[in-house]
Amino acid sequence: MNASRANTGSRQLTGRCVCGAVHYEVADAFDYALNCHCSDCRRATGSAFKPFAGIAREKLRITEGIATAKIFGDAAANHDVFCGICGSRLFSVVDNGTRVHVTLGTLTDAPAIRPTAHIFVGDKAPWFQITDALTRYDGHLS
Template identity: 60%
Template sequence: MSAAMSGDPDNKPSGSKRTLTGRCQCGAVKYEVADAFAYAANCHCSDCRRMTGSAFKPFAGIERDKMKITQSEESLLISGDEMNHDVRCRTCGSFLYSIVRDGGYVHVCLGTLVDDPTIRPTEHIFVGSKAPWYTINDHLPQYERHVFEGPPVKQ
C-alpha cells in the first residue's frame, strides 16, 4: 500500500501509538483518538453540507474503540439511532463526529482536531450532489457517490 493510501506522507507505519486530541469550539467537550485512521475523505453529500454549513465535510474514519470522550460526555447532543448517528456539543453546536457503518466506525470531523493528524483526505466522495457554487480545485480522485460504487468521475 502506498504512503498516500495509508494516510502517512512520510511512509511511517499507520499503526502509530500517537494520540490526538480534539474539542468543540467552546471547549466543553474534549476527546482523544488514535492517530491510526483507516481512511479520510471530503464528503460533498447534501447531508454533510447541511450538517457543517459548508461545501463539504472533511473527515477521517477509525474503528469506534479507538476514540473516547475525555471531558463532558453529558454535553453531547446525539442525532440518530444507536448504530448510526451524528454528535455535536450541546453548548456550542460544534459538529464533532459521526458513528457510522452500523456502529463500528467513527468519522471524526477533521476541523475539531487540536493536533495535526498524519492522514490527509485522499478523495472527494458524493460529488454527484456537491454544491453547484463550489469548484473542487485539487487533483484528488472524485467519486459520484462512494469510492466502492464505481470509477472516479475524473482523475
Template identity: 30%
Template sequence: MKLPQTGGCLCGAVRYEITGPPLVTYTCHCTVCQRLTGSAFSSAVVVAAEAYRFAGGETLSFERLADSGRTVTRWVCAGCGTWICNGVRPGTAPPGGFVAVRAGTLDDTSWLRPTAHFWTRSVQPWVVLPEGDTCFETQPEDGLAWLRSIGNHQRRSDH
C-alpha cells in the same frame, strides 16, 4: 502525524483522544453536508472504534434518514453545537467498528490530507479534486466493507 491526536468542540466542554492511525480522511460533498457545514463539503477522519476515547462533556444526538435508507446519527456538543462525530454514542462504539470524527475538531489539523471523496456528483464547480484520489459519485455501496478492506490493507502493509 503524531499519536495520540486530541480534539474537541469550540467551547472546550467536549474532548476526545485518538490513539491509532486513521484509516482514511475523506470529504463528503453531499448537499446535506454542505448545508450542515455552510461550506462546500464536510471532512472527517475515520478511526477504529478502539482507537477513539471520549473524554467528557455532554453531547446530543441528531438522527436523519439517509438516501440509502439507513439512519445517520450525528453527535454535537450540548453547549456550543459543534459537530463532533458520526455513529454510535462517542466512546461506546464496539471493537471492530469505526468512528467518523469531524476533521475540523482536531487540535492539530496540519497533517490532514483527504484521499477519498464521497458524493462527487454534488461537488461545487470550483472544487478541484486531486488526481489519483478515490472518488465516489455517491457513496460506496457497502461503506463498512470498504473501510474494513482499507483497514486490512493497512495492517498487511504494517508487517
C-alpha cells in the same frame, strides 16, 4: 458514545468543540480520510464539504463533557455526536456503530493522514469548484 479508554498503540490526537465543553481523544491511526460533498454533510458543517477520517469506534473516547455531548440519529447504530452548547459536530458513528468518522476540523492536533478523495461529488454545491487533483466519486467509494 464511547467513554472507555482509547487504544494507546499509537500517538493520540485531541479534539474539541468550539466552546470547549466537549473534548475527545483519538488514535492517530486513521484507516482513510475523505472530503464528503453530500447534502447532509454540507448542511451539518455549513460549508461546501466535510473533511473526515475513519477509524474503529473503540479508538475514540470523549475525555471531557460527556454529559454535554448530544446525539442526533439512532443511538444504537448510526448517529452524529455534537456539543449540546455550541452545536459543533465532532464525529459520526457509522457502520452500525463499529466505526467513527471524525470531523477533521475539530481536531486540535494535526493527524498524519490527509484526505485522498472527494465523495458524493454528484451532490456537491453548485457554487463550489474542486480545484485539487484528488480522485472524485459521484457517490460512495466504489
